[in-house]
Structure formats: structure tokens, C-alpha cells
Amino acid sequence: MEGRREEGIRKGPWKAEEDEVLFNHVKKCGPRDWSSIRSKGLLQRTGKSCRLRWVNKLRPNLKNGCKFSLEEERVVIDLQAQFGNKWARIATYLPGRTDNDVKNFWSSRQKRLARILQASAPSKSHKNKREGPVYDEVITLEAPKFSCSSEGESSSQAQSCSSPPCFGNSEIIKMVPLPDLVKPKLLALEANPVQQELAPTEKNPWIEPQPLIPFLQNPQPQTDLDFSLETQELLARFDPYFDMLTPLVASELGNGGEQLLMEPPFLEPVGSCGSGERDKIGNPITPDFVFDDLPVDMFDQIELLPNSSEQH
DNA sequence: AATCATTACAACCGCTGTTGT
DNA sequence: CACAACAGCGGTTGTAATGAT
Known part of the structure; x- marks a missing residue:
């Protein structure tokens, strides 16, 4: 060019x-x-x-130098599952974060997960992959089907943005496919700072308004929980029964827990769900991306994953 | 203390969509 | 309608900081 x-x-x-x-x-x-x-x-x-x-x-109100809080992590994870690598879009749900932040976070995390999985699968190095049923199951798990036109359900949860935080709440943090949790909240809500930034006032066209809801400003201490969280979350994606563990995780998270602004950046037209999330077959989610960057070996290990009870 | 590995971050590049002429 | 310029997005790379050995 x-x-x-x-x-x-x-x-x-x-x-x-x-x-x-x-x-x-x-x-x-x-x-x-x-x-x-x-x-x-x-x-x-x-x-x-x-x-x-x-x-x-x-840009004003950026959270420069702040590590992603656990809540933010979860949002990214969930929204990534929902939207795919639409970093700019995902970033609009995270006040103070840019698409670059989200992208960097995600790629770091992918690498980390890959390492974790690789490290935990030392023996079965290079046998033929994807032979068992496991992979198929994963796909099923990873591709929750949900309706894009969720106006109906959304009403009951639309309050979530203006008032109580959605996260730090054990019920919300439960590791179920995100769309059930977030999607309804993405609709029928008011503009967030990003949106407002795009519609600057005449006086200060460049000034980004303050977030509507005070977002977590302090970096969350990153502890060993990171690992367990990540691992658990990963496992949860592979094992439906892993959900049983989630109260435990949730309780841990809850403490850190401030508020997660699950507020839609835009008044997303209902139809946009289907159109925005490009997907080969029309489903809003393509599971494969989750695995694209992970070593194929990992699927061997997944096969061996113990049931949730062994995780304790 | 030195070295290596990993992580986090900043910036660039190429592509695509939008807008103006 | 065609074209060019611009804006924005996602992928990738380079590097400084940090941690582990």
C-alpha cells in the first residue's frame, strides 16, 4: 500500500x-x-x-500496566469462545483494555496452556492423534449452541449491567459455556465507554467518558490460583462433569472479586450475532480454534484426564 | 551471579471494509 | 460505478522484564 x-x-x-x-x-x-x-x-x-x-x-482510561484480573480473564475466555478472535469486539467489554491487550493476553495464555498440557503429557509423545472419541466430545462441549435471538431470555438478566456485578458470584462464574451466561446480557443494554468514545461530545471530542461502572482498577495479585484456574478451566472444557468443581473455583474467585462489567458495548442488533461471528456452517461458534494453537499431544492427555474428583 | 526460558508488552505489517470523489 | 485514501482489525514479531535453574 x-x-x-x-x-x-x-x-x-x-x-x-x-x-x-x-x-x-x-x-x-x-x-x-x-x-x-x-x-x-x-x-x-x-x-x-x-x-x-x-x-x-x-487514550484516556486505559489500564496500562495492569495485569488482567481473574474476572477479566474469564471474560476474555468466555467471549473468545463466543466471538472467536474478534479482539476488538471482545475488548469493548473490558473497559480500559485494548484489542491489543486482549490479543496479547490470549496468545500468552494459549502458550501457557500449551505448555501446561505438554508438560503433563510427557510420555505419549507422538502417537496417532484424534483416534478416540475424546476429540469429538470436546467439540460438542466446546460448541454450545445458543440462539442468537436472545431477546426473550435477556430480559430477566438485563439488570446485570446497571446493578450487581455479574462476577464474583459463584453462580455466574460457574464453568458452563459462556453464551448462556453472557449472551443475554449483551443485549438491550446501554452504551459503554467505548461506544461513547465513538460518539464524542462537541466540547471534548477526544475525551473518553469514565466507565459507567467502576471497573476493577487494581491489578489482581496473580497467584498459584492462576495455574489451577487455567487448568481447571481447560479441563472443564473437556469434561462436562468438571462443572462439579466449579463452586470451589468460584469461591476462590469470588474473593478477588469485584465487579465484572458485562455490559454490551453496542446495542447489538440481534441479527448481528449470526453475521458477526463468521462461521463456516452457520453456528455461532467454531470449536476448533480453541485447539488450533495447542499441541496435538494434548489430546492424548485429555484422554487420560481423571474425573473431577481426582482434581482435589 | 550467570544463563536460559518464559512472559508481557509494544509496535509493525498486511489485509479488508468504508468512505469520499 | 470505479478508484483511491483512509481507518480499523487481526496476526506476527521484536524486545525488555521477570522467573527458574
Whole structure:
């Protein structure tokens, strides 16, 4: 696209001065006209680069340097299962997080899970995979079918955004396929900060409004729970009976637990569920992505997974 | 203390969709 | 309608920080 030689284009880490220039530009002109930043000679950066810098680092109300809380983790996990790798979309449910954050988090997590699974499957290295019924079961588990037109059910849960937190609640955190938990809440709710950002006011077109609900601001201490949580969650995806464990997990989570803003970023048209989540066969979820990045070996191990009772 | 491995983060690239002319 | 420019998204890569040995 930018085929011509880009002389004087700066790349790499941003300097504080550049940030300041960019910030001032946005302050004046709003978060757009990125390419004009260079054409005006303000910065030797491409518009693309400027936009990215703004979105990922300079935008107000970002949770820079904050690790994902357990609640946020769960949201990402759940929404990823629901939407696939729609990071931007997922990020809209996590105030203060960017698509890049979510993406990075997810890929780190994928690697971690892969390692965990690999480490736990040392012996059966490279035999033929996917021969047993296990894989098929996984698919079934991983692809919960849910109706996209969930107006009906949503009413009973629509309150969740304005009032009580959805998470930190053992019932909510239960490890069942997310759509049952989240989907209804995604509809018929008011705009979130991201949405509002997209509709800036005249006075301060660039200022992002404060989140409607105070979101968890402090990084949650990452403890050993991470591992167990991750492992358990993973197992839960493979073993329907693993749900039995969830109260335990939930209770652990509940303590950290602040609020999870399960609030829809947009008033998603009901139909958009089907259209947005591109899926080969029309189902909203394609299970395979969950495994794409995991070592094939893992399925061997899954076969061996003990029942939930052994997890204690 | 040194080295290696892993994680987290920042930034870039290529592609696609949208919008303006 | 066609084209170009722009904006946005997702994938990928590079690197600094951190942890483990």
C-alpha cells in the first residue's frame, strides 16, 4: 500500500515528545485525521502508527500496566469462545483494555496452556492423534449452541449491567459455556465507554467518558490460583462433569472479586450475532480454534484426564 | 551471579471494509 | 460505478522484564 519509499518515517518505540505531540493533536482534532499528523509535519510517523499509539497507549482510561484480573480473564475466555478472535469486539467489554491487550493476553495464555498440557503429557509423545472419541466430545462441549435471538431470555438478566456485578458470584462464574451466561446480557443494554468514545461530545471530542461502572482498577495479585484456574478451566472444557468443581473455583474467585462489567458495548442488533461471528456452517461458534494453537499431544492427555474428583 | 526460558508488552505489517470523489 | 485514501482489525514479531535453574 505504501509502496513509495518512506523517507523520514520513524518507527519503533515512541518518545515522550512524540506522545505529547500526538496527544495534543487528538486534543485539538479528535481521534482521527491520523494521516494529517504527518502531512502537517507534526510527527514523522505514519497515520497508522499514530492511531495505534493513541488507541493502545495514550487514550484516556486505559489500564496500562495492569495485569488482567481473574474476572477479566474469564471474560476474555468466555467471549473468545463466543466471538472467536474478534479482539476488538471482545475488548469493548473490558473497559480500559485494548484489542491489543486482549490479543496479547490470549496468545500468552494459549502458550501457557500449551505448555501446561505438554508438560503433563510427557510420555505419549507422538502417537496417532484424534483416534478416540475424546476429540469429538470436546467439540460438542466446546460448541454450545445458543440462539442468537436472545431477546426473550435477556430480559430477566438485563439488570446485570446497571446493578450487581455479574462476577464474583459463584453462580455466574460457574464453568458452563459462556453464551448462556453472557449472551443475554449483551443485549438491550446501554452504551459503554467505548461506544461513547465513538460518539464524542462537541466540547471534548477526544475525551473518553469514565466507565459507567467502576471497573476493577487494581491489578489482581496473580497467584498459584492462576495455574489451577487455567487448568481447571481447560479441563472443564473437556469434561462436562468438571462443572462439579466449579463452586470451589468460584469461591476462590469470588474473593478477588469485584465487579465484572458485562455490559454490551453496542446495542447489538440481534441479527448481528449470526453475521458477526463468521462461521463456516452457520453456528455461532467454531470449536476448533480453541485447539488450533495447542499441541496435538494434548489430546492424548485429555484422554487420560481423571474425573473431577481426582482434581482435589 | 550467570544463563536460559518464559512472559508481557509494544509496535509493525498486511489485509479488508468504508468512505469520499 | 470505479478508484483511491483512509481507518480499523487481526496476526506476527521484536524486545525488555521477570522467573527458574
